[in-house]
Amino acid sequence: MLDLEVVPERSLGNEQWEFALGMPLAQAISILQKHCRIIKNVQVLYSEQTPLSHDLILNLTQDGIKLLFDATNQRLKGQVIEVYDLSKVKLKYCGVHFNSQAIAPTIEQIDQSFGATHPGVYNAAEQLFHLNFRGLSFSFQLDSWNEAPKYEPNFAMGLASLQIPHGAMVKRMHIYTGNNLQETRAPTMPSACFLGNIFAESVDVLRDDAGPLGLKLRLLTAGCGPGVVADAKVRSLERNIYFGDSCQDVLGALGSPHKVFYKSEDKMKIHSPSPHKQVPSKCNDYFFNYFTLGVDILFDSATHLVKKFVLHTNYPGHYNFNIYHRCDFRIPLVIKKDGADSQTEDCMVTTYSKWDHIQELLGHPMEKPVVLHRYRNMLLHLHRQNIILNVMQNNYIASVTLYGAHRTTSQARPQPSSSSH
Numbered sequence: 001m002l003d004l005e006v007v008p009e010r011s012l013g014n015e016q017w018e019f020a021l022g023m024p025l026a027q028a029i030s031i032l033q034k035h036c037r038i039i040k041n042v043q044v045l046y047s048e049q050t051p052l053s054h055d056l057i058l059n060l061t062q063d064g065i066k067l068l069f070d071a072t073n074q075r076l077k078g079q080v081i082e083v084y085d086l087s088k089v090k091l092k093y094c095g096v097h098f099n100s101q102a103i104a105p106t107i108e109q110i111d112q113s114f115g116a117t118h119p120g121v122y123n124a125a126e127q128l129f130h131l132n133f134r135g136l137s138f139s140f141q142l143d144s145w146n147e148a149p150k151y152e153p154n155f156a157m158g159l160a161s162l163q164i165p166h167g168a169m170v171k172r173m174h175i176y177t178g179n180n181l182q183e184t185r186a187p188t189m190p191s192a193c194f195l196g197n198i199f200a201e202s203v204d205v206l207r208d209d210a211g212p213l214g215l216k217l218r219l220l221t222a223g224c225g226p227g228v229v230a231d232a233k234v235r236s237l238e239r240n241i242y243f244g245d246s247c248q249d250v251l252g253a254l255g256s257p258h259k260v261f262y263k264s265e266d267k268m269k270i271h272s273p274s275p276h277k278q279v280p281s282k283c284n285d286y287f288f289n290y291f292t293l294g295v296d297i298l299f300d301s302a303t304h305l306v307k308k309f310v311l312h313t314n315y316p317g318h319y320n321f322n323i324y325h326r327c328d329f330r331i332p333l334v335i336k337k338d339g340a341d342s343q344t345e346d347c348m349v350t351t352y353s354k355w356d357h358i359q360e361l362l363g364h365p366m367e368k369p370v371v372l373h374r375y376r377n378m379l380l381h382l383h384r385q386n387i388i389l390n391v392m393q394n395n396y397i398a399s400v401t402l403y404g405a406h407r408t409t410s411q412a413r414p415q416p417s418s419s420s421h
Contacts, residue, residue, distance in 0.1 A: 003090040007097040009135025021189040025074040046316040064088035081175040141171040191233040194222035200293040205331040211343035212276045212402045214242030243404035245306045259290035294327025307403040355391045
């Protein structure tokens with residue numbers, strides 16, 4: 001049985017690990033994998049067809065704990081940590097147990113451990129009485145009581161206090177940020193979760209009329225160096241990476257990658273227009289994998305210059321799920337309208353765009369989609385404007401590949417046109 005410390009508005013954990021509010025999904029899963037001999041029978045719950053409409057949940061069934069992650073930013077959200085079966089776990093506050101095999105989590109015990117708070121709230125539909133502290137909420141089951149709860153006016157406070165029977169037991173507990181469970185919001189990522197890594201707050205694709213030029217990354221770091229101070233520890237900074245940048249340019253801007261991957265083969269080579277596509281190269285192109293940014297950068301093996309970017313959305317159900325953090329990208333596309341007065345119109349593709357909507361804006365792909373067989377069929381759409389969209393069966397984008405014309409190191413860095421975002 002897990003023995004865990006409750007820290008309101010912050011975390012649930014022990015001396016070895018903790019689930020902290022605002023923690024990235026990948027870090028929580030890493031904790032579960034590392035302690036798989038102790039924490040067993042974990043369920044991953046999500047909506048396959050509408051993954052953005054429901055929380056992504058890690059359900060620790062053996063321990064009676066649920067971790068609720070925001071479907072958009074994939075971090076532990078406001079109503080985050082739920083203990084729904086207190087009989088399966090030991091809980092303490094400030095080092096003193098209030099729930100264990102020897103200590104029942106009665107309302108008297110909660111009052112003794114946490115002190116006075118505002119009057120509780122009764123939800124008649126759920127038959128639950130909610131007792132709220134800042135960043136912490138306890139729910140008591142009322143269906144076994146012989147009579148409905150009674151309210152007694154407290155004229156000094158202008159509120160009503162709820163009188164409940166002695167010995168009422170906690171049914172579930174929530175840890176969250178803010179004053180109450182209904183208005184809680186996702187906190188910023190704690191500095192303790194950075195672990196020496198950089199994270200991408202957003203990624204904008206720079207382009208001109210011909211196509212993509214590179215990436216503008218807004219980064220978050222808890223380390224030293226220049227940047228705008230968001231608080232005492234976490235810093236924000238911007239970096240631009242362009243097609244044709246050297247390895248040194250990228251290392252100087254983003255630091256060392258988490259992994260360097262050398263391509264053994266190019267399965268898309270056969271779809272290339274080059275007449276020499278079947279001729280094997282003497283050396284292999286290689287990727288810089290930045291997992292916490294959700295970005296891969298491909299370098300040409302001969303010139304060692306950037307030739308492609310790959311942006312990952314990290315949707316559950318995809319075979320790459322949880323390898324990369326979600327890349328929150330925005331890609332401006334230029335749409336040419338036919339007619340007597342030829343005009344262009346801008347549209348934006350994001351991490352959360354669906355393929356049918358993109359197709360309505362752009363028209364049909366240049367070529368028929370290529371089917372990739374990986375656990376489930378994936379459709380890879382080659383489209384105008386130098387992008388490749390890897391589309392999942394649920395119509396959401398799994399990844400985007402950007403490619404552009406090479407430039408030599410003697411050329412000046414490209415400048416986005418006025419249509420860039």
